[in-house]
Amino acid sequence: MRLGFPRALMYYEYYPFWAGFFYKLGIELVTSPATNREIMEMGLKKATDETCLPVKILVGHLMALRDVDGIFLPRLVSMEENTYLCPKVLGLPESVLYAIPESEVYTVDINWREGKRKVLHSLLAFGSRIGRTKSQIREGFAEAQRWQKAYQRMRNAGWSFEESMVCFETLAEPIKLKDLGFSRASSECRKPQKIEDGWLLDEGIHNDSGKVPRIAIVGHSYLTYESYANMNLLERLREKAQVMVVENVDANPIEEQQGHLHKKIFWSHAKKIYGAGSFYVEDPEIDGLIYLSCFGCGTDSMTNDLLARKARQNQKPYLVLTLDEHTGEAGLVTRIEAFLDMLERWGDYEGNLSSYGERLDYHSSLT
Ligand code: SF4
Known part of the structure; x- marks a missing residue:
């Protein structure tokens, strides 16, 4: 199974989480290309005028995802205690479905405000839709959290966004990064800046x-x-x-x-x-x-x-x-x-x- 994932909006913070999750489930997560003129124009044409630029760009990326079995677009409600994401993010994916009427869209609610168990509960429900067992989803969830933590450690250790993303997008098993100790870099990753x-x-x-x-x-x-x-x-x-x-x-x-x-x-x-x-x-x-x-x-x-x-x-x-x-x-x-x-x-x-x-x-x- 190949699921498309737009290189926009929450990609920049939570891609490692989803990459780890789907890696463990044996599902290929395909990202859209970096934003270019065509993507931007598709987004501007299709998105509603009154929305913000990042959501318009997201629409362009959704339309650019081709040759995939479906598109994965989670609904991120809250990523930490006592906070919410903005209403335009909360409105996804419904607010952009009109732009991709032919695609099958997979979504899952993520609300950390209600605790880890609730997040796992949502993922388990999502798992049945993609034909994965409860234990597979549990393993995927644990892997997702490890990848996200590794990403945060890289950022805190001074890796740039581009350097860290190259690792998560290209390494077969990015979690091996934990062995790097951030003092030596994998041959497939650029060294962190001094x-x-x-x-x-x-x-x-x-x-x-x-x-x-x-x-x-x-x-x-x-x-x-x-x-x-x-x-x-x-x-x-x-x-x-x-x-x-x-x-x-x-x-x-x-x-x-x-x-x-x-x-x-x-x-x-x-x-x-x-x-x-x-x-x-x-x-x-x-x-x-x-x-x-x-x-x-x-x-x-x-x-x-x-x-x-x-x-x-x-x-x-x-x-x-x-x-x-x-x-x-x-x-x-x-x-x-x-x-x-x-x-x-x-x-x-x-x-x-x-x-x-x-x-x-x-x-x-x-x-
Ligand atoms: S916070 Fe919401 S309105 Fe502001 S740029 Fe992000 S998605 Fe758009």
């Missing part, structure tokens, strides 16, 4: 002044790593700066940052983005933040505003890049370059004062 004082050192970085700025990108994983939609933002920045992302921040500091709010954020992605963003705002080693926002995203409108206020309070340079299908490459590049130039001048000449005197917004009631 870590020095907790920083990833990207050898591609060059900077005329000799000082490499350190920038944090905060945003949804499915935008940060979606290089077609974000027009190679990560690669462009890595040529000139050391780049940190949301996934480089552990769960503990994220949780700690929530404690400063009157009310905890219950949307999982918004929680992670706010927690990691606040952590970077307070980190003196970070020179500036880029918020990669998505036009039409409800949770972004809230987290962006919270982070902008916090950045202003801490006098941390902060840039918002909002992406949608109309975003032009030239405009994006100009804004990044202007931001990097501003960081350089800020560090070299201006401190926290602009050439015109004290920052006008510093004592504003908004801060």
